[in-house]
Amino acid sequence: xxxxxxxxxxxxxxxxxxxxxxxxxxxxxxxxxxxxxxxxxxxxxxxxxxxxxxxxxxxxxxxxxxxxxxxxxxxxxxxxxxxxxxxxxxxxxxxxxxxxxxxxxxxxxxxxxxxxxxxxxxxxxxxxxxxxxxxxxxxxxxxxxxxxxxxxxxxxxxxxxxxxxxxxxxxxxxxxxxxxxxxxxxxxxxxxxxxxxxxxxxxxxxxxxxxxxxxxxxxxxxxxxxxxxxxxxxxxx
Numbered sequence: 001x002x003x004x005x006x007x008x009x010x011x012x013x014x015x016x017x018x019x020x021x022x023x024x025x026x027x028x029x030x031x032x033x034x035x036x037x038x039x040x041x042x043x044x045x046x047x048x049x050x051x052x053x054x055x056x057x058x059x060x061x062x063x064x065x066x067x068x069x070x071x072x073x074x075x076x077x078x079x080x081x082x083x084x085x086x087x088x089x090x091x092x093x094x095x096x097x098x099x100x101x102x103x104x105x106x107x108x109x110x111x112x113x114x115x116x117x118x119x120x121x122x123x124x125x126x127x128x129x130x131x132x133x134x135x136x137x138x139x140x141x142x143x144x145x146x147x148x149x150x151x152x153x154x155x156x157x158x159x160x161x162x163x164x165x166x167x168x169x170x171x172x173x174x175x176x177x178x179x180x181x182x183x184x185x186x187x188x189x190x191x192x193x194x195x196x197x198x199x200x201x202x203x204x205x206x207x208x209x210x211x212x213x214x215x216x217x218x219x220x221x222x223x224x225x226x227x228x229x230x231x232x233x234x235x236x237x
Contacts, residue, residue, distance in 0.1 A: 003228065003229070004044065004045060004046060004227050004228065005157075005226075005227060005228070005229050006046075006155075006156035006157045006227070007045065007046065007047055007156060008046070008047040008048075008049070008123060008153065008154065008155050008156055009041075009046060009047070009048060009049070009155055009156065009157050009158070009159055009227075010049040010050075010051065010146060010149055010150035010153065010155040010157075010158045010159070011038075011048060011049070011050050011051070011159045011161060011223070012050075012051045012053075012142070012143065012146035012158065012159065012160050012161060013034070013050065013051070013052045013053065013161050013217065014052075014053045014055060014056075014161070014162075015052060015053035015054045015055035015056035015057060015080065015081070015084055016053070016055050016056050017030070017034070017052075017056075017161060017163075017217055017218075018030055018031055018034075018052070018056050018084060018087070019056045025056045025057050026056065026083075026084065026087050028091075031087055031088060031091045032091050033220070034088070034091075034217070035088060035091035035092045035094075035095055035097075036095065037220075037221070037223055037224065038050070038092060038097070038128060039092060039095045039096075039097045040224055041223060041224060041227065042097055042126060042128060044224070044227065046227055047123040047124070047126070048123075048128045048129075049119070049123065049128075049129050049130075049131060049149060049150070049153050049155060050085075050088065050128060050129070050130045050131065051081075051130075051131045051142055051145055051146040051149060052081055052084040052085055052088060052130065052132075052142070053081060053084070053141075053142040053143075054077050054078070054079075054080030054081040054083070054084060054142070055080075056080075056084070057080035057083060057084070058076050058077055058080045059073075059077060060072075060073035060074035060075070060076055060077035060078075060138070061073065061074075061077075063076065063077075070138060070139070071138040073138075074134075074137075074138035074139065074140075075105075075138065077134070078104070078105055078132075078133040078134050078136070079105075079133070081132050081133055081134060081142060082101070082103055082105075082107065082110065082111065082132045082133055084132075085101045085103075085111070085130040085131075085132035086101060086110070086111070086132075088130055089101050089111075089130055092128055097128060098125075098126065098127040098128070099127055099128040099129070099130065100112055100119075100122050100127050100128070100129050100130070101130045101132050102114040102115070102118075102119055102122075102129060102130070102131055102132065103132045103133040103136075104131070104132070104133040104134060104135055104136030104137075104145070105132075105133040105136050107133075111132060114131065114133075114136075116152050116153070119131070119149075119152075119153055120153055120154070123153060129153075131145065131146075131149045135148060140200065141198050141200070141201065143160075143197040143198050143200075143201040144197075144198060144200045144201045144204065146158065146160075146201065147197070147200075147201040147202075147204040147205050147210065148204060150205075150210055151204065151205075151208045151210055155210070156211075157211055157212070157213060158205065158210055158211070158212045158213070159212070159213050159214075159215065159223065159226075160196065160197060160212055160213070160214045160215075161215065161216075161217030162214060162215065162216060162217065163216065163217070163218060164216055165180060165215070165216050165233060165234075166180060166181065166182070166214045166215055166216075166233040166234030167180070167181045167184060167189070167194055167196055167214050167234035167236070168180055168181065168194075169181070169192070169194070180234070181194075181234050182231070182234055182235070183234070183235050184234065184235075184236055185236070185237065186202055186203075186205060186206035186236055186237070187206070189202055189236055190202055190203070190206075196212075196214060196236065197212075205236075209237075211235065211236070211237040212235075212236045212237070213226065213232070213233050213234070213235055213236075214233050214234045214236065215232050215233025215234070216233065219232075
């Protein structure tokens, strides 16, 4: 049996990770590939919690800057995360992997209400749990929701999935000589404003000793290699 570095993880995906390069809010091929990787993790005994952003559909803060009430915009953004969660649930289920969507907003004709003890029980039974609708509150990002859920379910590691190798001193797609950080502390990430996650999310992880791994989700098989001990991406703790 494969030896794993941790048994329970929280994976944070941005909504943009579900988009194709040619446009469209949800690319079925990308969703299927991600679902396949999650299924492989489950087959090896990893308990997987998942938070997906909604930026591929709508960003509440952007709508607020265009004149929409901020609370209304954020509520619309929460609903966008539910759409992404349902798409991912369908893809994972088609692979034969049990999965549940739990929403911080009450939409129990579509998915379960989020109840911490029930979420933990789902994980213990080998089901993937997708946490939708952020924290259920405006003014909080899905990064903050991911940190909160990781702490609540006692995850051993939170994985922030990005489009680059890990944490850099600047955007490596814009600054060619940006410095890569394989290891750093939460204090360093906060002090240098490295834009790994929003400040609330980083502080939550720091205060609750939640280690975070930042890595490229588009590198196929990378999460599985990480779970089996390979040093991938950047570790913040």
